[in-house]
Amino acid sequence: MSKASASMQATRPRLSDTHKRRLQMVVEIPPSPFHRTAALRPTPITIPISKPEYPPSTSTSSQSKLNDALSSTSNSLKRKLGVFVEIPSFPLHRTASTSSLHSADTGIITNSARRRLEVFVEIPPSPLHSKGGRARLKGSPLSSKAFNSNTSAIPEPPEKKRKLINASEKAGDSEMNTAEKFPNGSFFCHQCHGKRDNRKGLRCTTTAVKRCSTKYCNRCIKSRYGEDLEVLRRRAAPEHGKQHVTNEGYFWTCFKCAGKCNCYKCRKAQGLEPTGKLPNMFQSGTETDIAWKVPANGDSGAATVAAAIARSANEVMRIDPKPRMGRPKKVVREPKWTPVPTTLDLAQAEDRFLLREFVLRFAPLMKIGTTYLEDLDVFDSLSDACAKTIIINLLDFIAADAEPKEQKSIKGALNRISRPGTSSRALWANIASLRSALPGSVPIPEPAPAPAHAFPDSESEPQPHRTSSRIKSREPTPSSNLDTDVVVDPSVRKAVQLIPPILALYECALQGASAREEIENGVADGKEANRMYYAKTREENERWAAEKANLGHEEDKENKSGKKNTDAKGSGKEKDAHKDEAYRAAYKAHKDKLDALDHTNTLALQRAASRFASLGKDAQGRIYYAASVHRRAGKRSKIPSPEERAELSKWGWFLAVWGRGSVTAETSNKHEENREERWWGFADPAEIKQLVKWITATEGLDLKDADVAGTSAGTASASSSDDIGPAAGNIREPDLLGLGRRPSRGELKALIKSLGEYADLLAWRIAGGVEP
Numbered sequence: 001m002s003k004a005s006a007s008m009q010a011t012r013p014r015l016s017d018t019h020k021r022r023l024q025m026v027v028e029i030p031p032s033p034f035h036r037t038a039a040l041r042p043t044p045i046t047i048p049i050s051k052p053e054y055p056p057s058t059s060t061s062s063q064s065k066l067n068d069a070l071s072s073t074s075n076s077l078k079r080k081l082g083v084f085v086e087i088p089s090f091p092l093h094r095t096a097s098t099s100s101l102h103s104a105d106t107g108i109i110t111n112s113a114r115r116r117l118e119v120f121v122e123i124p125p126s127p128l129h130s131k132g133g134r135a136r137l138k139g140s141p142l143s144s145k146a147f148n149s150n151t152s153a154i155p156e157p158p159e160k161k162r163k164l165i166n167a168s169e170k171a172g173d174s175e176m177n178t179a180e181k182f183p184n185g186s187f188f189c190h191q192c193h194g195k196r197d198n199r200k201g202l203r204c205t206t207t208a209v210k211r212c213s214t215k216y217c218n219r220c221i222k223s224r225y226g227e228d229l230e231v232l233r234r235r236a237a238p239e240h241g242k243q244h245v246t247n248e249g250y251f252w253t254c255f256k257c258a259g260k261c262n263c264y265k266c267r268k269a270q271g272l273e274p275t276g277k278l279p280n281m282f283q284s285g286t287e288t289d290i291a292w293k294v295p296a297n298g299d300s301g302a303a304t305v306a307a308a309i310a311r312s313a314n315e316v317m318r319i320d321p322k323p324r325m326g327r328p329k330k331v332v333r334e335p336k337w338t339p340v341p342t343t344l345d346l347a348q349a350e351d352r353f354l355l356r357e358f359v360l361r362f363a364p365l366m367k368i369g370t371t372y373l374e375d376l377d378v379f380d381s382l383s384d385a386c387a388k389t390i391i392i393n394l395l396d397f398i399a400a401d402a403e404p405k406e407q408k409s410i411k412g413a414l415n416r417i418s419r420p421g422t423s424s425r426a427l428w429a430n431i432a433s434l435r436s437a438l439p440g441s442v443p444i445p446e447p448a449p450a451p452a453h454a455f456p457d458s459e460s461e462p463q464p465h466r467t468s469s470r471i472k473s474r475e476p477t478p479s480s481n482l483d484t485d486v487v488v489d490p491s492v493r494k495a496v497q498l499i500p501p502i503l504a505l506y507e508c509a510l511q512g513a514s515a516r517e518e519i520e521n522g523v524a525d526g527k528e529a530n531r532m533y534y535a536k537t538r539e540e541n542e543r544w545a546a547e548k549a550n551l552g553h554e555e556d557k558e559n560k561s562g563k564k565n566t567d568a569k570g571s572g573k574e575k576d577a578h579k580d581e582a583y584r585a586a587y588k589a590h591k592d593k594l595d596a597l598d599h600t601n602t603l604a605l606q607r608a609a610s611r612f613a614s615l616g617k618d619a620q621g622r623i624y625y626a627a628s629v630h631r632r633a634g635k636r637s638k639i640p641s642p643e644e645r646a647e648l649s650k651w652g653w654f655l656a657v658w659g660r661g662s663v664t665a666e667t668s669n670k671h672e673e674n675r676e677e678r679w680w681g682f683a684d685p686a687e688i689k690q691l692v693k694w695i696t697a698t699e700g701l702d703l704k705d706a707d708v709a710g711t712s713a714g715t716a717s718a719s720s721s722d723d724i725g726p727a728a729g730n731i732r733e734p735d736l737l738g739l740g741r742r743p744s745r746g747e748l749k750a751l752i753k754s755l756g757e758y759a760d761l762l763a764w765r766i767a768g769g770v771e772p
Contacts, residue, residue, distance in 0.1 A: 351503060401513050447501060599765075701749060
């Protein structure tokens, strides 16, 4: 040890144990709020306070004591005592300096200095974060361990006491209010979804698998369906009591089970638009407003009221539809709506269509003359000779598949009907005599009432009837007086009254094996017709490709913008004009050949079709019908004159439409008859194409001109071939569009396509087109 260090140790005073512990005091300094650290916990820093300098003492005893203390101190403590760390002062707070902590006289830390070290300083939050008072206290980075002070003495802000809600008491009050409001129990109405008392509504009593849970309130029963709640409660039990529960005291089938519910969910399930708000007379629900709907005696008139409400809802939907979004509709000229001079309604006209299609379908087998086939085009009349021929051929169909005992009765009726001079009364008398002898379960109805006006029936001399090839042996029966064998009904005056009994014979004939076999053969014939059509179309396209190459059209197309070497001015233009004229003529012949093949295939498919249906239905509810063509294969039929076609008397030569007139005609006072549903006709192919364009524009459909004006070769045949299917036993397809459902976008496009195809076919027939 050097002499300088020895002299320094000799001059230093000796520290006591208490002074040493004070020198090793640890003070935790909180972090600055202007510096963001990863952890918000304060970092303790050890600050050894340097040994104070005491004045030299001349006492030998004190100096010896100090030397002994230093000699006994460990090396680690010596190093700690020799370390000096400078702590920068905080700019916002003034701290006591180290020199002020010691007494100037003795150099010992005083009590006041000790209290300064234990001062609690509240650090304000960072100005970069703004929070509420309570959040500022909770989110402070300082903790109770940051200072060696009694933090329990710092008062915390009082918390607000929240009022506790007794949930059980509140639920009890709600249940008490519900019990007071609905003493008899409550339910939710299926129509309006409102909560109602059990005494003010009805639940359905039907039990198909289990009891129906649908309920209606009194207000909806009255305002939406026009029925009275008390009358329904007094309704007697139905005939089939097993389908209803018997412990309710009433029997009622709800509107949902009956298929009459007009709520938005049921209508949406059927593909219908919601009715929305009905007129005020349907909604108020008072006795005065609905008195006209609910009769005084209760049950009578309920069906009429329901029909009136449904009709009103459909009128609201039709008159005020939901506006379509998108580009505005094109303004297209409306076609001319011509009323058909007839008094037939939809059902009666459909019966005429059905009889005509059946006779045309089985005409080759029954060998009915062309004259009688043309008579079927006139729906308002039917000659006795035509009715006689149809009845004889139908009885031949039935007898071919009947039992021997039934064949005997049918043969007797055939012999009586085949006599010359048989009138419509005699025809009905012989048909009525076969009611018990006909096979199957098809009842023969009574004739239709006599028409109010006189029909121009042609009472020509009956032609002799041929012997049917289906009944190989027919025993001649002795001539008998008709008046003694059968009873003649004097109310039957015209043959057109026999259409309902003739349709019953048609249904009975379809049940036999002969008719079903013919329908199955028609399916095979339709497939063969399609195969021949595609083969001929392919041959024609190949021929046209070769002819087009010979005309040099391909070379001209490739060299559209190329320069031509011409010897004289304008000679190239003359040559091009000659080429274009020849090409246009050849192309027209090619298109006519394809159209002929297309229409010929359509006629072949009609002759082999197994069912008949309408073309479709538009959004306004109008139904479109197009009768089949009764032309024999390879033969031309008689074409009516334009005047005859304009009369709209022959239904096989015009497009028939059932429904109301146009929208513009309904708003005009000059066409009051257009407000009612009736038959309309379009005999001009150009007007039919204009009708297609008008429907396309009014419905907002985007179709190409080819789809609107007509179809190319092959399209019509492909679509018509879909009608050829397995034998269904009936050539009449049920009209699913007649159930009040709004047609979809695809169904509207199919209708437009069918109308365009029929327009092309009618134009081809009028032009005298010949099958190739």
